[in-house]
Amino acid sequence: MDGVSYQRFPRIKIREVKHDYMKFELRDTDSSIANALRRIMIAEVPTIAIDLVEIEVNSSVLNDEFISHRLGLIPLTSERAMSMRFSRDCDACDGDGQCEYCSVEFYLRVKCLSDQTLDVTSKDLLSSDHTVVPVDYSDGLDNATNKGIIIVKLRRGQELRLRAIARKGIGKDHAKWSPAATVTFMYEPEIYINEDMMESLTLEEKQELVDSSPTKVFAIDPENKQVIVVDPEAYTYDDEVLKKAEAMGKPGLVEIHAKEDSFIFTVETTGAVKASQLVLNAIEVLKQKLDAVRLSDDTVEADDQFGELGAHMRGG
């Protein structure tokens, strides 16, 4: 019954991994998969962000909704998000924020008592769950220089007191839930130099050609004065060298093709999840999405009945 498989076996090569940054090569698949992964990393991998704020006291210069909005945008560590429930389909609670399956509670209580302006920062947010806390961007900074993300500044006598509920969400709903700072991929370029034609160029012409590229893709080999490709990935598909070759009356001197099955990904996160984890989560989310679009049994059954009719139509 099952037909032949048309499955592909993509390959990965990792170039660089940091906490919130990574670069890797994806090969032996097409741009639809690369783009689906990119889109999902940006808009559909869940994180946790503040979604509901109850303000008790706010005598700061910023109004309640302004502060609520700022709180929402603070990245929270979200390793838990994949296994958490969305509040809207949580049946264990009534959305009061006390539920361990779908929400995390935060408190913030700050009052300025001195003449010195007081910064209220993400560090003043007290979480009910030690795994869900504002992302720490200190990275080697000492405590005095690292204050976290500033929410508002208070002068003497001003006070801010509130309770906030953080929930699981996705970037498609609101960008505050997007774990991605930037996710991009580029097609790997294949650069071919026609050596015979290149030989007919003077050294000055070669230099002109090398300089025509706005990014440093080509260079002249100091040894044998030949034009070489030093960094193919620096090429931005700007066509400048091709135009230059054309203008020199040497079309075909350089040929550049984008390989259609090789991609170089750059992933940067907000710190809510690790960059490597973001890629894995994206694959998982895509798998879940595919599973959701499988045909249901009743759809197939309904068609089987229709199939009798269809057989007549086919003249069977």
Add this chain to the structure above:
Amino acid sequence: MNAPDRYERFVVPEGVKKVSYERDTKIMNAATFTVEREDHTIGNIVRMQLHRDDTVLFAGYKLPHPLQYKILLRIQTTSQSSPMQAYNQAINDLDKELDHLKNQFEGELAKYTRDY
């Protein structure tokens, strides 16, 4: 005030089928699948996977309108297959590809963290 809820974009409303299927009345082995609350992410990968299938004569998708949160996927196959069979096959193949991708990524990640 009367703005629709943001989740309208990705939550299938109650009583609505995620995927519905309609045979073409004029063309043999042709059908349209309506997939609710999905966009180019799913539409494009399924279409491209269907193009790899030799029994598929036509596969295309469209997002009819940015405010209608659904895609339409049209498939026509040879008599060796059917739109439903091709659709299922495409999803299975994509699913297996992602399993492979996940293993590859995890393997390479483990290798990278060990070496550096």
